[in-house]
Amino acid sequence: MATQHSRAAARFMIAPSVIVLLLWMAVPLALTLYFSFLRYNLLMPGENPFVGWENYSYFLTDPAFQTAIVNTLILVLGVLFITVLGGIGLAVLLDQPMWGTGIVRIMVISPFFVMPTVSALVWKNMFMNPVNGLFAFLAGTFGMAPFDFLTQAPLASIVGIVSWQWLPFATLILLTAMQSLDSEQLEAAEMDGASAWSRFWYIKLPHLARAITVVVLIQTIFLLSIFAEILVTTNGGPGTASTNLTYLVYAESLLRFDVGTGSAGGVVAIILANIVAIFLMRMIGKNLDA
Amino acid sequence: MGNITLEKVQKKFGETEVIPPLDLAIEDGEFVVFVGPSGCGKSTLLRLIAGLEDVSSGEIRIDGKPATDLPPAKRGLAMVFQSYALYPHMSVRKNIAFPLKMAGLNAEEQNKRVERAAAVLNLTDYLDRRPGQLSGGQRQRVAIGRSIVREPAAFLFDEPLSNLDAALRVGMRLEITELHERLKTTMIYVTHDQVEAMTMADKIVVLRAGHVEQVGSPLELYRNPRNLFVAGFIGSPKMNLMTGEHAARHDCTTIGVRPEHMRIVEEGGTFTGRIIVSEHLGSDTFFHVEIPGMDEPMTVRADGEIGLRHGDTIHLEPEARQIHRFDEKGLRLA
Numbered sequence: 112m113a114t115q116h117s118r119a120a121a122r123f124m125i126a127p128s129v130i131v132l133l134l135w136m137a138v139p140l141a142l143t144l145y146f147s148f149l150r151y152n153l154l155m156p157g158e159n160p161f162v163g164w165e166n167y168s169y170f171l172t173d174p175a176f177q178t179a180i181v182n183t184l185i186l187v188l189g190v191l192f193i194t195v196l197g198g199i200g201l202a203v204l205l206d207q208p209m210w211g212t213g214i215v216r217i218m219v220i221s222p223f224f225v226m227p228t229v230s231a232l233v234w235k236n237m238f239m240n241p242v243n244g245l246f247a248f249l250a251g252t253f254g255m256a257p258f259d260f261l262t263q264a265p266l267a268s269i270v271g272i273v274s275w276q277w278l279p280f281a282t283l284i285l286l287t288a289m290q291s292l293d294s295e296q297l298e299a300a301e302m303d304g305a306s307a308w309s310r311f312w313y314i315k316l317p318h319l320a321r322a323i324t325v326v327v328l329i330q331t332i333f334l335l336s337i338f339a340e341i342l343v344t345t346n347g348g349p350g351t352a353s354t355n356l357t358y359l360v361y362a363e364s365l366l367r368f369d370v371g372t373g374s375a376g377g378v379v380a381i382i383l384a385n386i387v388a389i390f391l392m393r394m395i396g397k398n399l400d401a
Numbered sequence: 402m403g404n405i406t407l408e409k410v411q412k413k414f415g416e417t418e419v420i421p422p423l424d425l426a427i428e429d430g431e432f433v434v435f436v437g438p439s440g441c442g443k444s445t446l447l448r449l450i451a452g453l454e455d456v457s458s459g460e461i462r463i464d465g466k467p468a469t470d471l472p473p474a475k476r477g478l479a480m481v482f483q484s485y486a487l488y489p490h491m492s493v494r495k496n497i498a499f500p501l502k503m504a505g506l507n508a509e510e511q512n513k514r515v516e517r518a519a520a521v522l523n524l525t526d527y528l529d530r531r532p533g534q535l536s537g538g539q540r541q542r543v544a545i546g547r548s549i550v551r552e553p554a555a556f557l558f559d560e561p562l563s564n565l566d567a568a569l570r571v572g573m574r575l576e577i578t579e580l581h582e583r584l585k586t587t588m589i590y591v592t593h594d595q596v597e598a599m600t601m602a603d604k605i606v607v608l609r610a611g612h613v614e615q616v617g618s619p620l621e622l623y624r625n626p627r628n629l630f631v632a633g634f635i636g637s638p639k640m641n642l643m644t645g646e647h648a649a650r651h652d653c654t655t656i657g658v659r660p661e662h663m664r665i666v667e668e669g670g671t672f673t674g675r676i677i678v679s680e681h682l683g684s685d686t687f688f689h690v691e692i693p694g695m696d697e698p699m700t701v702r703a704d705g706e707i708g709l710r711h712g713d714t715i716h717l718e719p720e721a722r723q724i725h726r727f728d729e730k731g732l733r734l735a
Contacts, residue, residue: 298453299486303500303547304474313499317490 140381146374153368166375175351175359176376180383182266183355187334189270190277191327197274198281198326199319203311205282206289216286223279227339234272235261235344265345265353272340277333281326288322289315324395331391335384356380403464403554403587404429405450410459412445412611419445420611422459427555427589427604432581435591436598436634437608443591444559446608450589451480451557464554474503479548480557483564485540487532487547493519494528497546504551518546521580538569545580555587562597574600595635599623607631629731632657638687638700640725645694647671653726653734660687660700662723665707670716672699679711690715 147166149159170176205216222230238245239260247257260268292315300310338357341347347354347362354362360380364373405427412420420442427433435443448454450461452473461469468476479500487496494515501511519525522542532540541561548556558577562570578601581588592598598605599619607614607622607630615627619635626632632640640657648656674692684705689698701717709715726734 293484293486295482295484295486296488298473299480299482299547300488300499300503301453302451302473302478302480303551304503305499306503309503313491314488317488320490 143374143377146370147378149371151369151371151374153370159371162371166371167379170363170372170375170379175354175362178351179354179356179359182351182353183335183357185266186270186273186337186355187331189267190273190334191330193270193274194277194281194330195323195326197278198285199316199323201278201282202285202289202319203315205286219282220279222276223283225276227276228343230276231272231340231343234268234275239268261345262349265349269337269340269344269353272344273334273337276340277330280330284322284326285319288319292318328391328395331387335387356383405555405587405589406462406465407450408460408462410446410449410461411457412442412449412454413457418611420449423611423613425606425613425616427587430585430587432578432588432590432601432603433606434598434602434604435589435606435608436593436595437614438634439593440610441608442611443593443608445611447480447557447559447589447591451478452476453480477554478557479551479553479555480559481541481544481548481561483560485532485544485561485564487540487543489532492529492531493524493535493543493546496532496543497524497528497550500547500551514550515546518550521549521583522546537565538573541565541573542576545577549580549584553586555589558588558590560591560593562592563594577601596637599635605635607634625733626657626725627733629655629657629727632725632727632733638702641699643695648726651724651726654729655727655731657725657727658719658723660702662720663699663701664718664720665701665703665709666716666718668716670718672717674699674715674717676709676711676713676715679709681705688715690717 148161148163150162150165151159201219205212205219209215225233236243241247241257241259241262244257246260250257258264296314296318297310300314305313336357337355338361341353341355341358342361345353347358351359356376357380360373360376363369363376407423407425409422409424410420411418411422423446435446437443445454449456452468452471452475456469459469460467463476463478488499491499497515497518498511501514506514515528516525519528522545524539524542524546527535527539527543532543535543544561561577562573565573574597577588577590581601590597590601602619604616605619605622606616609630615622615631617625622631622635626635626640629642633642636659638660640659641663642655642657644655648654672690672692674690676688677691677698678689680687680689682705686703686705686707686709688701688703688709690701691698699717701715703709728734
């Protein structure tokens with residue numbers, strides 16, 4: 112019964128969490144905005160004068176900025192491409208009845224439980240290391256020169272590591288979607304003369320469309336802010352070859368101690384992320400309505 | 402064109418035998434109804450014929466040709482599922498055209514056949530809608546449309562009306578019967594509703610626990626049920642079954658009298674009891690009568706305008722020629 116009184120009481124009751132949430136978001140955002148207009152470098156203590164858009168113009172004209180944008184896009188799109196395709200494939204396979212389904216499913220999902228720093232370290236030292244790594248060993252057994260992944264193809268290597276982490280997530284969502292498909296629809300398609308491939312293409316894949324958009328949306332949000340994997344493996348290098356926007360902001364404020372430019376970069380990142388989010392929501396909102 | 406023969410067909414799931422070896426012949430153009438209580442194996446039998454389940458042993462022949470090992474698509478049968486199994490992301494037109502597309506027909510021919518099927522089923526106005534925008538009865542018709550465009554040797558219906566409300570069910574029942582009259586194609590129809598079986602079938606197959614209890618025309622089954630199970634299953638309300646001294650008087654273990662074959666008499670009569678429930682349907686009245694010495698109340702059909710009511714005493718006399726007699730194994734005695 113939503114009387115005037117109970118509504119007031121409800122507002123009063125949820126006020127603490129709303130206030131905490133607001134402070135949590137608003138204070139850092141306001142401070143970031145504030146710092147982004149100051150000349151504020153930790154290596155040059157003293158005055159922090161107001162400089163207008165200077166930090167923004169430095170950040171946006173930095174050659175590293177363009178590289179970072181391109182790298183961010185490659186990272187996000189590359190990982191999305193691999194995880195969605197791989198996730199669909201694995202979901203189709205895991206949907207088949209087979210022996211030991213339970214164990215196999217848990218094994219498939221387990222990479223998701225490994226924290227990013229740890230998995231990046233494992234990949235860097237145990238697989239991709241040109242001296243001690245498993246890949247180097249394999250190359251050696253075939254008489255080939257070991258490939259130094261993180262130096263020669265740093266961004267592709269990071270795409271690989273991150274894909275490995277996110278593949279279980281995509282698989283999990285797509286597998287549950289696959290299992291919600293009415294088996295009578297598949298039987299009807301079978302009676303209608305559809306081959307296994309046609310059943311996948313005309314029945315299963317359209318059924319998965321919604322789940323695929325969910326995977327794309329959620330992963331994009333997280334992939335825009337990939338950081339730990341880069342920090343642990345390549346430190347954004349060589350040069351800026353594997354620097355994405357998040358890492359560039361980190362480099363400005365915590366490697367060059369330029370809080371002002373770092374903050375300006377943060378604000379730029381927020382704006383870009385919101386533009387992406389708006390487009391995604393539009394696109395996906397349409398798909399979810401249908 | 403559409404005769405289907407089952408020879409010693411058996412189905413096991415692991416160790417459990419769902420359908421013991423079974424023989425059945427379905428003639429071309431027949432409307433055959435598999436009827437039985439839930440879990441009697443009627444749907445499994447249909448799926449065996451469709452090819453959606455593999456037979457454990459035995460042989461299925463369609464059109465005289467062995468079909469036991471053919472995949473479903475190669476058997477030339479079409480099936481209408483209980484849930485309709487329409488493809489939700491395709492328009493009605495694409496749903497109906499799907500089997501044609503899979504068969505590799507060109508777009509023009511597909512369109513022609515879809516239009517024809519839509520005209521037969523009154524779906525022309527709905528061709529561009531999605532299944533989600535249709536009512537239950539319309540979805541049912543789309544499912545039928547999808548099966549008739551293939552011009553199959555036989556149609557298989559798996560409880561197609563059980564998701565519809567009562568009024569629609571009667572309407573669709575007529576439509577399916579009409580469709581059969583028009584197409585003259587073999588139809589196999591699975592249901593647990595004996596009213597559907599009685600009204601639609603040329604031939605009813607009564608199943609219990611995978612066994613065929615009796616095969617025959619609706620009236621044959623009504624007049625001469627082969628055993629107690631068929632007697633109790635066919636006819637609504639159920640036949641009254643009596644044992645003990647009442648049966649002994651007719652030299653058998655059990656006698657059965659249908660509610661419509663009980664006459665209400667002024668005095669005397671074989672049975673006398675008290676009305677515990679009376680159901681007035683307008684055209685008819687059904688009385689449930691408690692009779693001393695009998696476990697279950699007896700059901701009696703009477704005229705709709707009869708003056709008796711709850712609590713009244715009633716005298717009953719079965720029509721002598723309509724008494725069914727069964728032996729101790731439950732089989733009918735001539």
